[in-house]
Amino acid sequence: xxxxxxxxxxxxxxxxxxxxxRAVAALQIQRPDEAERLAAGVLKAxxxxxxxxxxxxxxxxxxxxxxxAVVALExxxxxxxxxALETQLAAALAAAGQGDEALEQLRRTTARRPPFLPAFxxxxxxxxxxxxxxEAITVxxxxxxxxxxxxxxxMELAFLxxxxxxxxxxxxxxxxxxxxxPQHPDIHLALAQVTHLDGEYAAAAESYxxxxxxxxxxxxxxxxxxxxxxxxxxxxxxxxxxxEAIRVAPQLTGPAIxxxxxxxxxxxxxxxxxxxxxxxxxx
Numbered sequence: 286x287x288x289x290x291x292x293x294x295x296x297x298x299x300x301x302x303x304x305x306x307r308a309v310a311a312l313q314i315q316r317p318d319e320a321e322r323l324a325a326g327v328l329k330a331x332x333x334x335x336x337x338x339x340x341x342x343x344x345x346x347x348x349x350x351x352x353x354a355v356v357a358l359e360x361x362x363x364x365x366x367x368x369a370l371e372t373q374l375a376a377a378l379a380a381a382g383q384g385d386e387a388l389e390q391l392r393r394t395t396a397r398r399p400p401f402l403p404a405f406x407x408x409x410x411x412x413x414x415x416x417x418x419x420e421a422i423t424v425x426x427x428x429x430x431x432x433x434x435x436x437x438x439x440m441e442l443a444f445l446x447x448x449x450x451x452x453x454x455x456x457x458x459x460x461x462x463x464x465x466x467p468q469h470p471d472i473h474l475a476l477a478q479v480t481h482l483d484g485e486y487a488a489a490a491e492s493y494x495x496x497x498x499x500x501x502x503x504x505x506x507x508x509x510x511x512x513x514x515x516x517x518x519x520x521x522x523x524x525x526x527x528x529e530a531i532r533v534a535p536q537l538t539g540p541a542i543x544x545x546x547x548x549x550x551x552x553x554x555x556x557x558x559x560x561x562x563x564x565x566x567x568x
Contacts, residue, residue, distance in 0.1 A: 301327055301330075301331070301334070304323050304326065304327055305323070305324070305327060305336055305337060305340065307323055308320040308323035308324045308327075308337075308340045308344075309340060311323065311344075312340065312343060312344065312347070317343075317344040317345075317347040317348050318344070318348070320340055320341075320343070320344040321341060321344040321345060321348070323340075324337045324338075324340040324341035324344060325337075325341055328341060328357075328361075332360060332361070332364075333361060333364045333365075334361075335361055335367050335369075335370055338357060338358055338360070338361035338370060339358075339369065339370060339373060341354075341357045342354040342357055342358045342370075342373050342374070342377060343373075345357060345377075346376075346377060346380065351377050351380035351381035352381045354377040354380075354381075355374065355377045355378055355381050355383070358370055358373055358374040358377055359374060362374055366397070368394050368397055368401035368404055369401065369403070371390060371393070371394040371404070372391070372394055372401065372403050372404045372407050374390060375387040375388075375390040375391045375394070375404075375407055375408075375411070376407060378390060379411055384411070384415070387411060388408070388411060388412070391404060391407060391408035391411065392408070394408075395408055395424065395427070395428070398431075400428060400431040400432055402428060402432055402435055402437065402438060405424055405425060405427070405428030405438060406425075406428075406437060406438065406441055408421075408424045409421040409422075409424045409425045409441055409442075409445070410441070412424065413445055413448065418445050418448055418449050419449075421445055422442060422445050422446070422449075425438050425441055425442040425445070426442070429442070434465055436462055436465075436466055436469060436471075436472070439458055439459075439461070439462045440459070440462065440471060440472070440475050442458055443455040443456075443458040443459045443462075443475055443479070444475070446458065447478075447479060447482065452479050452482060452483055455479050456476070456479050456480070459472060459475045459476045459479060460476070462475075463476060468499060469499075470495075470496045470499035470500040470503070471496075473492045473493075473495040473496035473499065474492070474493070474496040474503070474506055476492045477489045477490075477492035477493045477496060477506070477509065478509075480492060481509065481512075481513060484516075486513040486514075486516040486517050487513075487517060489509075489513045490510055490513040490514060490517065493506050493507075493509055493510035493513065494510065497510065502533065504530040504531075504533040504534035504537055505530070505534070505537065505540075507526055507527075507529055507530040507533070508526070508527050508530035508531075508537055508540065508541055508544060509544075510526050511523045511524065511525070511526030511527035511528075511530065511541075511544065512527070512544040512547075512548060514526060515544070515545070515548035515549075516548050516549060523548070524545075527541050527544060527545065
């Protein structure tokens with residue numbers, strides 16, 4: 286009886302691709318252990334497979350094994366220039382408590398050309414977490430100089446200005462982004478948050494409504510809209526908006542209770558259970 290033929294070279298990549306697709310699916314259903322097993326198997330056969338390394342790194346991070354993710358990602362990043370993997374490595378380094386090494390890696394990655402914009406975001410994010418807002422702003426501005434109109438960079442830059450209590454500059458940046466992409470819900474949401482902080486509740490409410498028109502399932506935005514309406518004296522509409530947010534996202538119950546109590550025309554409850562019961566009623 287003749288032996289079955291060996292898999293052709295064309296079939297092998299398909300097998301690898303199928304395995305990696307299964308690994309990605311495992312991540313999506315919150316099975317990082319399964320994703321780890323599948324990605325590690327691919328890497329055992331091909332240590333330079335960047336996608337497998339990225340999946341393995343993500344799976345390990347989801348299991349709070351940052352140090353192992355660093356080892357897995359470093360093996361592949363040493364083999365060639367891959368700014369996406371380098372950025373992921375920097376995030377793993379930071380999570381493993383190696384902040385200086387993470388920043389050094391990000392300095393090298395953001396110096397690459399063409400620019401890899403997620404590296405600028407990660408770099409600024411890590412600097413911002415440590416309170417180095419001006420340095421983070423400089424990083425984002427250098428990224429925008431290379432890629433004008435990068436919306437994610439603009440949004441992060443605006444929020445850094447908010448943290449520096451320069452909401453005028455933040456509003457200016459967001460308005461420019463909105464003019465370029467008026468149908469982007471995150472920009473309306475960013476403008477809503479800035480005007481909300483400034484106490485411009487009517488303007489904030491309008492921006493929250495526009496964001497919700499584009500992304501109706503944003504429960505946090507709906508809760509914040511309710512908070513603005515409470516401040517505007519529209520108690521019934523405000524409470525209805527907050528209730529709807531809790532119905533969609535029960536995990537927002539705590540922040541919703543705070544919104545009810547903090548509003549100048551809100552409600553105060555002696556017991557959290559009473560507030561939760563109030564939010565569950567139809568009003």
